[in-house]
Amino acid sequence: MVRKMSRTLITSALPYINGIKHLGNLVGSQLPSDVYARYCRAIGHEVMYICATDEHGTPAELAATKAGKDVADFCAEMHDVQAELARGFRLSFDHYGRSSSQRNHALTQHFAGRLADAGMIEEVSEKQVYSNADGRYLPDRYIEGECPNCGYDGARGDQCENCTKQLEPTDLINPRSAISGSTDLEVRETKHLYLRQSKLRDKLDAWIDTKKDWPILTTSIAKKWLHDGDGLQDRGITRDLDWGVPVKRGDAEWGGMEGKVFYVWFDAPIEYIAATAEWADANGKTDADWERWWRTDKGADDVNYVQFMGKDNVPFHTLSFPATIMGSGEPWKLVDYIKSFNYLNYDGGQFSTSKGRGVFMNEALDILPSDYWRWWLMTHVPEGSDSEFTWDSFQQGVNKDLADVLGNFVSRITKFCRAKFGEEVPAGGEYGAAELDVIATITARLKSYETNMAAMEMRKATGDLRAIWVAGNEYLQAAAPWTVFKENPDAAATSVRFALNLIPLYAALSEPFIPDAAKTMADAMNVGIEWPKDVGAALNALPAGHAFSVPDVMFAKISDDQRDEMQARFAGQNA
């Protein structure tokens, strides 16, 4: 019987373009989505794994200005920087796109046109603060002034962070531009498009209700937005900016909207689709090749679509983007599962870009190989609640799990074999009760591992994987070939052969989490990486006489001195 291959579409929330992301950003979306993508590929799914840089919006423009660069050039450079870091962390995107691409321009304008045709767009005239000195409209939080409630002078136009009172920009006393400090501000009348998502409230509500298996974090945030106060509010989807997707109605000009662009939160999720089109363009594929992932009328009906994101992104993915898709009246693929994450904190506080607090992706790779970070971060991925990075925990986790349990296992058995039998799998003896016992143990753990991975219970899956590594050490300790060898070399050879066969199995099972180490193990054993269909068969895969080599130490330990040094280096200015 020919079984149709499962097809899995995976998107990671788009990292914003304005700077290098820290480990908290990494672990909240890109890293777990990569682990999941690698797992799905390993077990034979057809996978399309998409990410992109999110390049529009005021912060991108300001970051470019600060860097003294044209915003388009700035974004192009930062995209390359982020793409390089993604490669450094071995994030296996099928395509890493850009929300500023022509594909996204066209598709965003297309959606807007469809939504307008369907009566889902409303033109609203509103008042916005304009800064003459800066020559631009200012988003609420880029206006600062004195809080009318508590007198705090650094209050922002959306909220006072001192007394937490929510504000309107016009509430501020002595308002000034947060960009230039200029007080030459005026209120201007300007027209904007609103997405009438309130019309889809009941439909969205019913849709969310069907998602019984989604994380509580995901559904509770969606429900809050649907039912809080007056319920789901319409949302402005355009801005008075230069940099972005120009407002058009499909291919046509949009009267009265000249010089305006779509709001970044309208175009960013559409980039998931557009990036898949970019993938097709970059790989000599046709439109049909990407549409079979996104159009349910063109082959995407059997696709399972999973999104990964931090909790701050949930409202846009549960409400705004589905409203865009539903409202278009076209058969685009809706998300099937939303995996959301809490935050990773840094040593007792939050990661902070402005204070230089915490570890950023580029710095992390300067210090240690990506597998170290991937493993520790995934063993602490903030699934249930916020979690915390500390150097002590990092050192302990990496040294124990990777160096002692896995790395040392590979080291001890390959070196023992080389010393007693040479660098090839030894012949002699048959597997007995001890080996069958290990096969049974690993089979059970593997089943748990696969169940947890399928459910995206990443942290539990790391526990299963680790237990499978431990099983190797337990076996060796009990078999003690170094003792047996003296009296019965054949029996020792059996144990060694079995233990060596564990290495390719470990390579395959570990690959989603620590791909580089997996390759090292597979290369040392002269095999490819293949997911085991049957553990017993997999542990008979290396025949007697199969040549291997002893790999270099896979994971050097982090010393106490190194740990203390890094802790001091990354404590930030205000520590």
Place this chain on the structure above:
RNA sequence: GGGCCUGUAGCUCAGUUGGUUAGAGCAGAGCGCUCAUAACGCUUUGGUCGCAGGUUCGAGUCCUGCCGGGCCUACCA
């Protein structure tokens, strides 16, 4: 203010629809092994499950209140 999440061993966390003596990893202690990155294995000490009530034959699990931590609250993205 409102809403949501969370509080289980020194630390990080599991605990299924309420059902016997509450589990794992790390850290600590003891023993063993000596192939290995002073690595590994075995055994073991730690918990009135935030506090106070309530429902129940029975509560870590359900309800109420209180205390602590966190997040969100729609123009940062």
